[in-house]
Amino acid sequence: MDKGKMAEWLAQGSVAIPKLLLHHYKRLGLTEVExxxxxxxxxFIEEGIWxxxxxxxxxxxxxxxxxxxxxLRKLLQKGFVSIExxxxxxAVRIEKYSxxxxxxxxxxxxxxxxxxxxxxxxxxxxx
Amino acid sequence: MDKGKMAEWLAQGSVAIPKLLLHHYKRLGLTEVExxxxxxxxxFIEEGIWxxxxxxxxxxxxxxxxxxxxxLRKLLQKGFVSIExxxxxxAVRIEKYSxxxxxxxxxxxxxxxxxxxxxxxxxxxxx
Amino acid sequence: MDKGKMAEWLAQGSVAIPKLLLHHYKRLGLTEVExxxxxxxxxFIEEGIWxxxxxxxxxxxxxxxxxxxxxLRKLLQKGFVSIExxxxxxAVRIEKYSxxxxxxxxxxxxxxxxxxxxxxxxxxxxx
Amino acid sequence: MDKGKMAEWLAQGSVAIPKLLLHHYKRLGLTEVExxxxxxxxxFIEEGIWxxxxxxxxxxxxxxxxxxxxxLRKLLQKGFVSIExxxxxxAVRIEKYSxxxxxxxxxxxxxxxxxxxxxxxxxxxxx
Numbered sequence: 001m002d003k004g005k006m007a008e009w010l011a012q013g014s015v016a017i018p019k020l021l022l023h024h025y026k027r028l029g030l031t032e033v034e035x036x037x038x039x040x041x042x043x044f045i046e047e048g049i050w051x052x053x054x055x056x057x058x059x060x061x062x063x064x065x066x067x068x069x070x071x072l073r074k075l076l077q078k079g080f081v082s083i084e085x086x087x088x089x090x091a092v093r094i095e096k097y098s099x100x101x102x103x104x105x106x107x108x109x110x111x112x113x114x115x116x117x118x119x120x121x122x123x124x125x126x127x
Numbered sequence: 128m129d130k131g132k133m134a135e136w137l138a139q140g141s142v143a144i145p146k147l148l149l150h151h152y153k154r155l156g157l158t159e160v161e162x163x164x165x166x167x168x169x170x171f172i173e174e175g176i177w178x179x180x181x182x183x184x185x186x187x188x189x190x191x192x193x194x195x196x197x198x199l200r201k202l203l204q205k206g207f208v209s210i211e212x213x214x215x216x217x218a219v220r221i222e223k224y225s226x227x228x229x230x231x232x233x234x235x236x237x238x239x240x241x242x243x244x245x246x247x248x249x250x251x252x253x254x
Numbered sequence: 255m256d257k258g259k260m261a262e263w264l265a266q267g268s269v270a271i272p273k274l275l276l277h278h279y280k281r282l283g284l285t286e287v288e289x290x291x292x293x294x295x296x297x298f299i300e301e302g303i304w305x306x307x308x309x310x311x312x313x314x315x316x317x318x319x320x321x322x323x324x325x326l327r328k329l330l331q332k333g334f335v336s337i338e339x340x341x342x343x344x345a346v347r348i349e350k351y352s353x354x355x356x357x358x359x360x361x362x363x364x365x366x367x368x369x370x371x372x373x374x375x376x377x378x379x380x381x
Numbered sequence: 382m383d384k385g386k387m388a389e390w391l392a393q394g395s396v397a398i399p400k401l402l403l404h405h406y407k408r409l410g411l412t413e414v415e416x417x418x419x420x421x422x423x424x425f426i427e428e429g430i431w432x433x434x435x436x437x438x439x440x441x442x443x444x445x446x447x448x449x450x451x452x453l454r455k456l457l458q459k460g461f462v463s464i465e466x467x468x469x470x471x472a473v474r475i476e477k478y479s480x481x482x483x484x485x486x487x488x489x490x491x492x493x494x495x496x497x498x499x500x501x502x503x504x505x506x507x508x
Binding site: 130131133134135137138140141142143145147173175226227230231233234235238 | 257258260261262264265267268269270272274300302353354357358360361362365
Binding site: 005009012013014015016017018019020022023026031032033035036039040043060061062063110114 | 139145166
């Protein structure tokens with residue numbers, strides 16, 4: 001076992017998942033399989049692959065490419081992912097997946113939940 | 128929206144998932160749902176809850192408590208999780224889930240894969 | 255080199271640092287050494303050591319115990335860390351370091367910065 | 382305070398630092414300031430900025446550009462960082478910082494430490 005290999009493994013690093021998302025994804029309407037697909041998407045994007053194909057996703061997952069496509073379609077439709085168009089340095093139009101809608105949904109959920117808690121506390125005080 | 132709430136959210140932090148695991152869990156024989164249950168287990172353990180119940184896990188997941196129990200049973204049987212017995216400060220015997228077997232499986236997989244690659248390289252050179 | 259050792263290393267996991275903090279700690283008035291001491295504090299707390307001694311901190315850092323004490327004192331005084339008193343399960347009073355003030359300072363800074371940007375945008379539009 | 386801003390903050394994500402590195406950087410011969418510069422380097426590289434200038438680093442740190450340059454020079458000389466040359470898609474030669482030497486140093490340290498522990502255990506058994 002050579003040390004270079006181990007250094008390579010360490011160098012690969014980690015993906016950090018906010019505990020807020022881990023604790024609340026179910027309330028946002030995500031299943032575990034959808035969560036995992038988002039995680040792979042996030043990991044691809046971080047590595048500079050902005051628009052992974054269903055086949056690329058399926059290679060990492062226990063889903064078939066067509067199941068990945070179907071799950072992606074659902075995530076786009078439910079508003080967890082969006083596709084952004086950009087023009088790159090060579091003036092070529094490229095498409096990118098963006099997880100911004102996911103974070104917006106999470107923040108919105110947290111705000112509503114926090115407002116509800118405040119309202120309930122006020123009601124308890126008034127009684 | 129008060130700032131204290133936002134600070135609380137930030138303070139919750141993140142769970143870091145090694146990319147090695149994210150890239151290879153499928154080869155280790157894990158499904159997405161099993162991966163997510165392991166992730167929740169890891170998060171509970173980090174918060175000092177060493178032996179979460181199926182009901183506690185089910186609260187975070189889209190599974191029912193009995194589905195969580197069944198998935199846990201499978202993970203124990205397939206050797207991704209183990210249960211360790213310890214004696215705490217008050218001499219009470221406590222049980223803890225441990226993810227050590229998961230990391231051992233991952234390391235074993237990486238070693239075998241790396242040995243195979245080396246063998247193939249040598250064969251190519253010899254030809 | 256045995257595989258158990260490597261699995262142990264992998265099992266140690268990572269500490270996740272929000273990029274927001276990494277990008278702005280300087281503006282909050284933190285030096286690199288103070289940042290690192292906070293990072294060690296955070297890591298100790300995560301492992302259940304709520305009130306590490308200057309000697310325990312110094313073991314991980316290039317500082318002496320008295321330099322750690324002095325840095326801790328400054329962080330408490332500048333309001334990045336606080337000490338919380340709690341009563342544990344055996345009714346013993348224990349002290350804990352808390353990084354909540356750090357997150358509050360970060361949120362406050364982000365709010366002020368964002369308000370300033372909005373004001374400047376409005377001024378530009380009015381001209 | 383608009384929710385879009387908060388979603389943006391969440392979207393920035395985190396940098397994951399292996400606890401192995403946090404616990405042993407001192408033994409590897411790194412100071413806290415050097416550690417922080419490596420952390421910024423890592424963060425720049427992850428964002429696709431492969432060769433940040435001393436001025437770009439200094440903007441995030443409490444160091445001046447020339448202090449950053451001096452620290453970088455030391456890290457290169459002590460073998461924690463290397464500069465790799467690559468040819469990009471437009472056949473332009475580009476330079477990249479690489480942290481691979483850091484991980485190699487860490488792995489080497491862990492191997493030596495683990496070998497020492499084994500030897501000491503054997504010696505104790507023999508007595």
